[in-house]
Amino acid sequence: MIVKTASPVLLRATLRGGQAFRWREHGDAFVGVLGDRPVLLREHPKGVEMEGAAPEATVREYLRLGDPYERDLEALAADPFLAQAITAYRGLRVLRQDPWECLVAFITSANNNVVRIEGLLDRLSLRAGDRVPSPWGTLRAFPGPEAVARLRETTLRSMGYGYRAPYLRETARRIAGGDLDLAALRTAPYPEAHAALLALPGVGPKVADCVCLFSLDKGEAFPVDVWIDRVVSEVYFGGAPLKPREVQAFARERWGARAGLAQQFLFHAARLQGIGAREGRRAPGSGEHREP
């Protein structure tokens, strides 16, 4: 079926652009699991084509199709640099993911690269997640906090988690034990949600902001990674080095409740247009396609 939208959705940028790490490409489509349901998504001129067992409402919520997207872009486009990024990547969306899966994904992401993050989450799901049969092969649901908490640190290390193993295990234990109610953070104010996440091991400012933005409805969250730091300092401060906290303050002041959406466009511009990229280094992803 076709889920209609006001304008097309850029699925590759949205699903494989660093927000989520478990979508796989099947030809021109993307296959994944939402909740415990398999789903296939494909771009369509009038919206998003979907197949599989996930309800339409689940897909709409995940892709935030009910948001005033065009209106938000219009507001952000008052910024000249963002205006060109929006022209280039219109259809790039901020996702609304499951908070637990998002939390694990970004604990995994710390000081790590995308290919390894994907591999680690794959192995974690394969080891502890339920099977999800689908027309596109047997997928896996993402394992819940209890399932992850049951894994030993040595098991996680053997899967390649390295020093993140104890962080992940302890965080899972706390969530499973009810020390922190992730779902409740959706209705909490941003500063409160951010602070609560910071208290978890393996969760620093950047990871907490990613979870806030990509799963907890905190549109004002502005995750500052090395790319964002570089692009903001280059575009808005003439290349002067900025501390993450300063970048954060600048973004909050400039974009307010739409800072997170702005962050996605800045991030894509930085990585794909090479802004702030270090000398002599190709953009990530360009080296993954080898000729035989």
Next chain:
DNA sequence: CCACGGCCTGATTC
């Protein structure tokens, strides 16, 4: 409060 080094790991670079 801030700066700094170390850290699992695997790919890439030198």
Next chain:
DNA sequence: AGAATCAGGCCGT
């Protein structure tokens, strides 16, 4: 070939 460097940070000092 084998040693550095790096990758979407966090933690402890």
